[in-house]
Amino acid sequence: MGSRQAKHALFEAIAMMGKAFSSPRRLELLDLLAQAPRSVEELARASEQSTANTSQHLRALHAAGLLTRTREGTRVVYAFAGEDALGLWLSLRDASVAHLGEVERAAREYLGEEVETIGRAELLERLREGDVVVVDVRPEEEFAAGHIEGARSIPLEELERRLAELPPDQEIVAYCRGPFCAYAHEAVRRLSAAGRIARRLQGGWPEWHLASTADPQRREER
């Protein structure tokens, strides 16, 4: 036992996982994939980088075991490999917010002025009472890939046009991709401007989903 070499090999192997999270480009891809599985080309377009480069990064994430890869005809679709992988990404992101001032600053810069929020617990309560409308303001495909039960899909661009669909006397809760997604912020601002009572859900679909399915605190037995 205690062989230095074996120990080094062990840490080297674990570092592969760490390296997966060490490039901003890769993190951007993870952030997109947290919403829904996507093809290389879609991801390349969404993150504004070349297909070849996107493909390489996806390959790296796949090699680290974070993503699955499925061929669909001529396209290749990548998706998160499981809830632990998704959870790890969210934890890393949250930790960076908690510990790095830069992240907080960059987030404020990106998101603009803060709006009123509502937490998971309170929303569940209000849903039970039935006096609230939940609106998913992400693109339709992401809604289709998974959404909060009972929510209706109104992508941000269509919000003003479809305002009549929302009952004028009920509070509206908007949500989108997560804490760093600007859609819900913007939606609440526009709804308020239109005279509605609106709040933004803390977190977004991935956080909600994970909190709903989590058997809390399941650490690998070893």
Place this chain on the structure above:
Amino acid sequence: MGSRQAKHALFEAIAMMGKAFSSPRRLELLDLLAQAPRSVEELARASEQSTANTSQHLRALHAAGLLTRTREGTRVVYAFAGEDALGLWLSLRDASVAHLGEVERAAREYLGEEVETIGRAELLERLREGDVVVVDVRPEEEFAAGHIEGARSIPLEELERRLAELPPDQEIVAYCRGPFCAYAHEAVRRLSAAGRIARRLQGGWPEWHLASTADPQRREER
């Protein structure tokens, strides 16, 4: 909203946290610090690298907000910055085991033959019944920095010499630094060879500690 530049800055900032986990040397330091706070020199010795190099890596981990730094006379002591940071390291490590065959293989190689284990729930039960002895086989300083309540400290090197301290008719549970620490494996082998009934606790002190203090599933509200 939607400024590409601001978005890139955000991911760039988050990637700082990821980069902290991308070097095997740094992971080795984190692994040591998960047991107890330590000075630069101790860490350098324990991980068999130069002081200058160790200092640089510690500086990087500190910059990522994972470690705290305290001057104590002529020494500088580093420690984990909080339970979320510790939890993040353990999650990353666990995910790498779950998803990367290399890690599993390297671990088996390093740890040698598997021994009988006991889980947290069962141990808690047995402790309540009082028919088990828990032995912490880590170095004494690590025991001093924190240990399972009711455990007694017998560092691995002293195990044979102090065998008489352990009641011969009770089952013994040994634990050490974690799933990749060879001490408990070795302790159980030696105890079995001495005719005792012994098992190894799944995980080690950091896992136990975190599971004991966790309010499960606390995601930053945003």
Place this chain on the structure above:
DNA sequence: CAACTTATCAATAGTTCTATTGAATAACAA
């Protein structure tokens, strides 16, 4: 103050990582 211990800084060579380009491959359809 001088000697000593511990830790950090600064410069650098070697290595690894990233983005880019253009070519190669896979699946499909005409």
Place this chain on the structure above:
DNA sequence: TTGTTATTCAATAGAACTATTGATAAGTTG
């Protein structure tokens, strides 16, 4: 088969990271 689309591969130049060395700084002790 040929053409088309989507993805990956291979080579490469430039950027970032790592370990090493020797010098410097902070704090203690005699």
